[in-house]
Each structure stands twice: as structure tokens, then as C-alpha cells.
Amino acid sequence: MESRKEKARLRAQAWRDKQPRKERKYTACGCCSVDISNLHFNARYCSEECRRVVGRESERNHPDYTSRRRETNLRYTANNPDARKESSNKYRLNNRDYYAARRAQRRAAQLERTPPWVPSSSMDGMYALARKITELTGVQMEVDHIVPLQGESISGLHVPWNLQLLTQTANRKKGNRQ
Numbered sequence: 001m002e003s004r005k006e007k008a009r010l011r012a013q014a015w016r017d018k019q020p021r022k023e024r025k026y027t028a029c030g031c032c033s034v035d036i037s038n039l040h041f042n043a044r045y046c047s048e049e050c051r052r053v054v055g056r057e058s059e060r061n062h063p064d065y066t067s068r069r070r071e072t073n074l075r076y077t078a079n080n081p082d083a084r085k086e087s088s089n090k091y092r093l094n095n096r097d098y099y100a101a102r103r104a105q106r107r108a109a110q111l112e113r114t115p116p117w118v119p120s121s122s123m124d125g126m127y128a129l130a131r132k133i134t135e136l137t138g139v140q141m142e143v144d145h146i147v148p149l150q151g152e153s154i155s156g157l158h159v160p161w162n163l164q165l166l167t168q169t170a171n172r173k174k175g176n177r178q
Helices: 002-020 049-059 065-079 081-094 097-113 121-138 168-174
Strands: 143-144 163-167
Touching: 049 143, 065 081, 081 097, 121 143, 121 163, 163 168
Parallel strands: none
Antiparallel strands: 143 163
């Protein structure tokens, strides 16, 4: 003997079978344009990966994306200094060729922009001063070029009057700008 639920299910199935079949229109994935008309009628994407990709793109278009991303990274770095340092060291070890090429390029640019009439010893004092301040205060100091050696619109010279002392954070913020 069939239960009430089973009878109700069979009646509903019989009713659905009598209904005229609607031809489903072609539906494409919102990410990769693959036909998804055979999936659930509300489906928008062919896979979870496509849904994530579109989500990331719309997130990147958000006006606050860069500031939110920066805050998240700073918070993670503050809470996980050892993990951040370890991953950074691992990345550098796996990309040694890239960093060697960058160092060579920087040295070449520095040599190319050092006039022959300026002795290299005249700039040694600035680097020694930066090292001494770092030792005494514990604040990481760096020698910075006021006009960058490899600027986009202008390139400075590697001469004493184009050098200044900056803290490491200020120098990183300044980047390749005047």
C-alpha cells in the first residue's frame, strides 16, 4: 500500500508530464559563453570557477578595491610577520634569476649615469652616514636619488648632489618619482 506522500508525488509527476514542454532558450555562461541550457534553469555560470572569476572581476571594479586590498595586506602582515617573511624569502629563492637581472640592470644604470669626473669616493660618505644612523637609532635609513636614475620622463645622475637620506618606508613610498 502506498503512503500519502508517495501518492501525492505520483499525482504531481503525472500533472507535470501532461504540461506542454517549454523549449528552453540557449543560455550562455556569464564568464566563458559556454552553453549552459542543460543546467538548472537559474544557472548563470557553467562552473564554480567561472562564478569566482566573474566575482573577482566585479570586485576589482569596485572604487574602494585598492584601498581595501592594501588594508587587508597591511593587517595580514602585522598579524603574521613570520609567515610573510617566509613567503617573501621563498619567492626570492624561486625567482633568483629575475632578481639577479634586476640588480645587474640597476648597476648598469648607475654606472651609465655616473659622470667620469665625479670620484666614486665622494658618495661613500652618504652611504656610511646612512649605515651609522641606522645603527644608532634603529630606524632603517637608505640613500635615495632625488631625481631617479631610471625615471619615466627624466633620468638623474649618480652624483652627490642628487642623493638624500630617507627612511626605508619613505623611500618605498616615493618609489621611482621625484
